Amino acid sequence: MNNVNATGRGALLCALLGMTMMTPALADPPGEDILYPGGMPGQPGGNVYLQFDVGANQSELYGAEGIHGGVGEPGIIPGYLKSANGTAPFVAATIGYQFTPAFSFAMRFDYDMRYASNSGDVASTCTDYDELGEPNGTHPITLHDRYEVGVSYLGVAFLPTVHVSDFFFFAGPAYSAPISKDIRQTVSVGEDDANCQFFYGTNEATTTVSGKLSGQENINDRLSLKFGVGYSADLGSGTRLVLQAGYDLGLNEVFQEQELIMLGNPDSDGNYQEPNLIGNDLRFNSFQGSVGIRVNL
Amino acid sequence: MKNILKNISIASLLLVAGSAGAIAQRSADSLPVTHRPEVRVTELEINSRQADLFPAVARGGELMIFTSGRSGETGGSGDERIWMATAGSGGWSHPVEAATALGSAEHAGGAAVTPDGNFMIFAAYGWDGAEGGVGRTDLYSAERIGGSWGNIRNLGVEINSPYWDSQPTLSSDGRVLYFASDRPGGAGGADIYVSHRAGAGWSAPVNLGSPVNTPLSELTPSIAPDDKTLFFSSNGHGGAGGYDIFMASVPGEAGTSWRKVENIGTPVNTPYDEHCFLSLPNTRHGYFASNRNGDFDLYKADPSPRPADAMMVVSGRVLDSRSSVPVGAAITVTDLASGETIANFRSDDRSGDYYVILKQGGRYSITAEADGYIFYSDEYAAPERAEGREMKRDIALQPADGGATRLLVFFDYDKTELKRESIPDLDRATGFLRAHPGTSIEIAGHTDSVGSTSYNQRLSHDRAAAVKRYFVSKGIPETRITVRGYGESSAVADNGTEDGRARNRRVEMRVSGRL
Numbered sequence: 001m002n003n004v005n006a007t008g009r010g011a012l013l014c015a016l017l018g019m020t021m022m023t024p025a026l027a028d029p030p031g032e033d034i035l036y037p038g039g040m041p042g043q044p045g046g047n048v049y050l051q052f053d054v055g056a057n058q059s060e061l062y063g064a065e066g067i068h069g070g071v072g073e074p075g076i077i078p079g080y081l082k083s084a085n086g087t088a089p090f091v092a093a094t095i096g097y098q099f100t101p102a103f104s105f106a107m108r109f110d111y112d113m114r115y116a117s118n119s120g121d122v123a124s125t126c127t128d129y130d131e132l133g134e135p136n137g138t139h140p141i142t143l144h145d146r147y148e149v150g151v152s153y154l155g156v157a158f159l160p161t162v163h164v165s166d167f168f169f170f171a172g173p174a175y176s177a178p179i180s181k182d183i184r185q186t187v188s189v190g191e192d193d194a195n196c197q198f199f200y201g202t203n204e205a206t207t208t209v210s211g212k213l214s215g216q217e218n219i220n221d222r223l224s225l226k227f228g229v230g231y232s233a234d235l236g237s238g239t240r241l242v243l244q245a246g247y248d249l250g251l252n253e254v255f256q257e258q259e260l261i262m263l264g265n266p267d268s269d270g271n272y273q274e275p276n277l278i279g280n281d282l283r284f285n286s287f288q289g290s291v292g293i294r295v296n297l
Numbered sequence: 298m299k300n301i302l303k304n305i306s307i308a309s310l311l312l313v314a315g316s317a318g319a320i321a322q323r324s325a326d327s328l329p330v331t332h333r334p335e336v337r338v339t340e341l342e343i344n345s346r347q348a349d350l351f352p353a354v355a356r357g358g359e360l361m362i363f364t365s366g367r368s369g370e371t372g373g374s375g376d377e378r379i380w381m382a383t384a385g386s387g388g389w390s391h392p393v394e395a396a397t398a399l400g401s402a403e404h405a406g407g408a409a410v411t412p413d414g415n416f417m418i419f420a421a422y423g424w425d426g427a428e429g430g431v432g433r434t435d436l437y438s439a440e441r442i443g444g445s446w447g448n449i450r451n452l453g454v455e456i457n458s459p460y461w462d463s464q465p466t467l468s469s470d471g472r473v474l475y476f477a478s479d480r481p482g483g484a485g486g487a488d489i490y491v492s493h494r495a496g497a498g499w500s501a502p503v504n505l506g507s508p509v510n511t512p513l514s515e516l517t518p519s520i521a522p523d524d525k526t527l528f529f530s531s532n533g534h535g536g537a538g539g540y541d542i543f544m545a546s547v548p549g550e551a552g553t554s555w556r557k558v559e560n561i562g563t564p565v566n567t568p569y570d571e572h573c574f575l576s577l578p579n580t581r582h583g584y585f586a587s588n589r590n591g592d593f594d595l596y597k598a599d600p601s602p603r604p605a606d607a608m609m610v611v612s613g614r615v616l617d618s619r620s621s622v623p624v625g626a627a628i629t630v631t632d633l634a635s636g637e638t639i640a641n642f643r644s645d646d647r648s649g650d651y652y653v654i655l656k657q658g659g660r661y662s663i664t665a666e667a668d669g670y671i672f673y674s675d676e677y678a679a680p681e682r683a684e685g686r687e688m689k690r691d692i693a694l695q696p697a698d699g700g701a702t703r704l705l706v707f708f709d710y711d712k713t714e715l716k717r718e719s720i721p722d723l724d725r726a727t728g729f730l731r732a733h734p735g736t737s738i739e740i741a742g743h744t745d746s747v748g749s750t751s752y753n754q755r756l757s758h759d760r761a762a763a764v765k766r767y768f769v770s771k772g773i774p775e776t777r778i779t780v781r782g783y784g785e786s787s788a789v790a791d792n793g794t795e796d797g798r799a800r801n802r803r804v805e806m807r808v809s810g811r812l
């Protein structure tokens with residue numbers, strides 16, 4: 001998947017989202033009947049509704065083979081590299097049709113941000129140098145490793161919904177086009193050995209190295225299943241307060257392939273950098289909670 | 298990125314806080330929902346796969362008029378039309394479309410009918426055939442003539458507005474009209490308004506105000522037969538969810554205000570929408586509409602959460618006294634205490650059937666009038682706290698040229714002065730004499746057998762003479778009127794019973810010839 005294609009899909013989804021937001025202005029005035037005045041919301045059956053939500057993703061990032069390459073002993077994958085979690089917001093606009101009081105179908109467009117981070121201490125070794133600056137051995141040290149992975153998407157989900165009283169249950173597939181990624185890693189030498197430095201003996205010498213990856217490339221389109229439960233309360237005048245809790249189960253990998261992240265002195269010109277690898281078989285799943293307003297048209 | 302996250306998080310928290318405040322406010326306005334385990338809800342067999350709602354009944358529940366979106370003679374599936382079904386031993390008959398004259402309307406329904414089923418007010422929208430349309434959905438009246446609905450008229454600017462005016466309901470005497478409207482100036486959403494008969498038209502609608510109307514919507518008003526309870530649906534009083542049915546009681550003067558509002562409770566109300574509660578006279582049950590199973594359907598609630606007080610029902614047929622042919626006659630109900638006309642109905646042109654509901658605690662006259670006939674009046678007493686009573690009494694109208702009718706005139710014991718409650722029928726007779734200037738009449742006085750013959754003869758004569766003096770005072774030439782006292786000689790009933798004696802004490806007006 002190349003960068004241009006991702007940009008095109010994002011633009012398409014943006015256009016769909018925009019059309020959804022404009023629907024109230026474009027829609028014909030709803031028909032009038034004996035029971036309800038024209039334009040009066042509240043018909044629970046056979047009506048179109050719009051819904052706007054803001055919410056938060058409580059995301060879990062899984063990487064059985066490590067979210068990034070090891071910084072400690074080779075061949076050992078510490079637990080903090082196998083999973084991470086974090087919270088990020090999302091906003092959604094939904095257009096739906098209430099076929100009957102018990103069933104509706106919704107098409108939900110969202111700007112969806114995923115974020116996860118974790119950190120851990122790993123055992124490593126530090127090279128010792130003699131007075132002439134030549135290596136003359138090693139000694140064990142502790143490195144503190146922290147990473148953050150953020151990815152944002154524009155998505156669309158197709159959600160058949162079953163209503164029971166004021167509660168409802170939804171489940172359906174979702175497709176998301178990637179917008180951007182923001183990956184950061186910081187590795188620090190433990191405080192107990194502040195003399196051990198990366199790039200020892202150079203003007204880049206430092207006890208902390210960090211790196212960042214951003215941009216649109218190397219992110220897979222996201223396929224997932226959304227399911228959850230909600231509660232809506234009548235606020236009158238055809239509006240309802242909607243509370244939702246759900247789960248978004250990722251069906252494919254987040255990144256297309258491993259990508260190099262270069263770790264260097266954050267305060268220098270970065271002449272000396274250490275390579276690391278990010279993104280091997282990673283999957284983002286999220287618990288999603290939101291609050292929204294639904295308006296019947 | 299962290300700043301963006303922070304700002305969105307703050308916005309989310311504000312929205313949640315605002316929503317929680319809105320919920321708290323709604324909870325404060327909500328009325329409690331009582332569960333009534335004794336109420337059984339069953340679906341009516343006349344329901345279709347399309348929406349069925351707005352039940353209205355006439356003739357004591359024998360005739361059901363409702364609104365349905367089923368395919369019919371003039372409308373396709375989903376087009377609201379007015380339908381009728383009749384009750385029989387096997388349940389409801391197959392519904393038929395009531396008014397094909399409304400065929401071109403986009404929607405027509407929500408009919409309110411008088412107890413005799415011969416007059417209705419309904420709502421229509423998008424109707425090419427509507428003359429004098431005022432706004433979007435308007436209210437119209439129609440009369441049942443010769444078995445079909447006709448004489449359809451827009452209620453005009455007195456009632457209708459340029460906005461949505463719909464869902465009429467009529468008091469049992471047909472003189473008070475409640476309806477829903479989203480016209481400006483209300484409490485918010487759609488509100489319920491009331492109007493009263495004013496001559497041939499209606500008074501300016503009055504918003505019922507609080508506590509019935511709220512900033513949200515109040516719909517489908519329905520006044521109970523005893524006029525003591527106003528049922529309506531609302532999403533502004535809280536409840537079980539969606540629109541619930543509520544009942545307002547303790548009416549203010551002329552029904553323009555109601556002091557107490559209660560949720561009708563479950564199982565009638567559900568988290569879905571309930572509308573159109575109909576309380577029936579002299580029965581335990583009521584009808585309503587709900588979309589609990591999809592589209593709106595009609596349901597029966599037995600017993601009704603609030604049955605109406607028992608009423609006195611008088612029905613029968615109006616017939617030609619000579620040929621027994623049914624006559625379509627104007628039926629007037631008069632409160633004898635006040636002398637005021639309290640209801641106007643019609644007997645069915647084809648069957649002659651009439652149907653009148655009388656509230657308890659009053660004395661009434663029911664009068665039938667038709668062109669070419671002498672009017673006929675009879676007296677009915679509906680005592681307080683009496684059980685619902687149904688009386689069947691046919692009315693035989695006599696021809697204007699040569700017939701006779703009993704005048705409802707009243708005297709104190711052994712007196713010849715006309716009592717005040719005699720005035721309505723005397724004025725009616727005066728009107729008849731003015732309308733038939735070529736006729737002469739005999740006023741005949743009669744007594745029961747109590748007392749001596751000579752005394753009764755003199756008393757009957759003097760009472761007939763009092764009636765003549767009234768006519769003369771109203772400008773009827775003395776020469777057209779003769780007076781005769783028959784005493785106890787022309788009994789029409791058994792003088793051995795109180796009821797028989799009461800029927801024998803009478804004054805009759807007989808058309809004796811043409812001048």
